[in-house]
Amino acid sequence: MNQTITAAFAEIPVCASVIGPTRVREFAEAAARVGILASIPVGQLPKIVPVLARLGKTVMVNIDSCPGLATDRSGVDFLHEIGASGVVSTRVAPLERARALTMLSMHKVFVTDRSNLNRSVEAVKRSTPDLVELMPAPIIPWMSEEARSALSPFVAAGFVADKSGVIHSLATGALAAASSDSGLWSLTRAELRQGAQ
Template sequence: MNSRHKRPMDRRLLAALAEHPVMASLVGVEMAERFTSSTATPLGILASIPLGDLAATVGLTVEAGKIGFVNIDSTPGLGHDPGALAYLQGIGAVGICSTRQAMIERATGLGLLTMQKVFVTDRSNLRRSLQSITRSQPDLVQVMPAMVLRHVERQIREVGVPCLAAGFVQSADDVVAALKHGAVGVCTSDEELWDLRRSSLRAS
């Protein structure tokens, strides 16, 4: 694995995933508030948070001891320039999620955690995605949809970046399937899955 995955926050992130294989996909302020007030997974992606509410929502996430990635592609008004990353740093965000290689690379340079989202629709799309991940070297890659992971497991593993499966993760069986095919976890907005622990999945 690339040496940049040995940063202290990376170790905290991967240690959390070792016990909590489910990362909460949080759409909107209300869902984010339920996440920060719960004892479920400590990992989440903040999406579709209005810019006016973003600082307060990030603050709640940090205060709750959670690790939150801000999806900059779905934050209205945030933009995709260096100023957006500076703003996120200023409000205490620890990580970003984006499909854009340039934003991942800039965020890495600023010391933010990074998650690159890729949509795999066919072989040519997979090839471009793998090339982008190889160049940007994010902390995590989010592969969508989840069911495609079994077809691209080998290629993703060869890139050397831990991956999460997302999209249509609706049951514990879906989580188990993703882990079986090499994912370190999944992303889902299904709140019933947020409490899952890796130990309980092994037991079942």
């Protein structure tokens, strides 16, 4: 497991899903050290990514969702040049390129049924990412132990809307939970332990 990621989630096991440029300030001010930037136009990324990096944030960019950002080699190279920590994608090729540049890679997986799950496991075997973003979180307990192991380490995402959702995600074996609810972006493991009692 990547030591940067392990250290980043050591105290705050929540990954900030930062959807759109208006949410960036909230992430900058939150205790969460890892964030996924999504739906941010390519022209704004060079202004945002370096600032967050200087604040000590691990900045992952969802290359599939940022308007104007190519999902090919040139797009990954651009993210590397502006200082992004890593790339998030449903596609294998950008993740392979990110790894070649020693960037972090997160394979986004949507589980809709068993056949889709099997295809996702095969894709993750090809991409060999540092992390899997596994969605939706409520389906994870229904997955086999073998499937969860094949998709590990993973961040549980989708429908994580409160503290109990984070606790539930961690209980399924997730390294962290991803949420767009900024009220969760500073939850510590100590606070979660209290909530679980």
